[in-house]
Amino acid sequence: MRNYARQKSAFCSKKRVFDAFDNLLANADFKYIFVSYNNEGLMRLDTLKEIMSRYGTYSCFKKTYKRFKAAKNKHCSAEYCTTEYLHCLIK
Numbered sequence: 001m002r003n004y005a006r007q008k009s010a011f012c013s014k015k016r017v018f019d020a021f022d023n024l025l026a027n028a029d030f031k032y033i034f035v036s037y038n039n040e041g042l043m044r045l046d047t048l049k050e051i052m053s054r055y056g057t058y059s060c061f062k063k064t065y066k067r068f069k070a071a072k073n074k075h076c077s078a079e080y081c082t083t084e085y086l087h088c089l090i091k
Contacts, residue, residue: 017042018051025055025089033089038082048087056091 010020021043025033037048045060052058064083 012042014042018047021048022051022054025052025091028091031091033091035087035089036084037087038084040082045085048085052087052089056089059088061086061088 010016033052035048035052037043039045043051049058049060062083062085064081067080067082
């Protein structure tokens with residue numbers, strides 16, 4: 001029987017995600033790279049921007065979404081919303 005807990009991806013580890021992401025971009029053989037990442041991930045927006053900017057022309061677009069909640073809420077507070085960022089890189 002395999003122990004899946006021991007095979008955790010570097011992208012799911014707060015200690016290893018930065019190096020894994022940097023390595024991925026450094027070795028990517030593509031002209032355009034798009035990364036969709038929300039404000040609840042392990043890396044902060046400024047960190048993603050810093051890493052991606054090392055490898056080409058970087059831009060970012062954002063969209064805020066209401067989270068699903070059974071009770072209706074007219075306001076979009078941080079507790080009830082998430083922000084999705086589309087990070088774009090021309091390598």
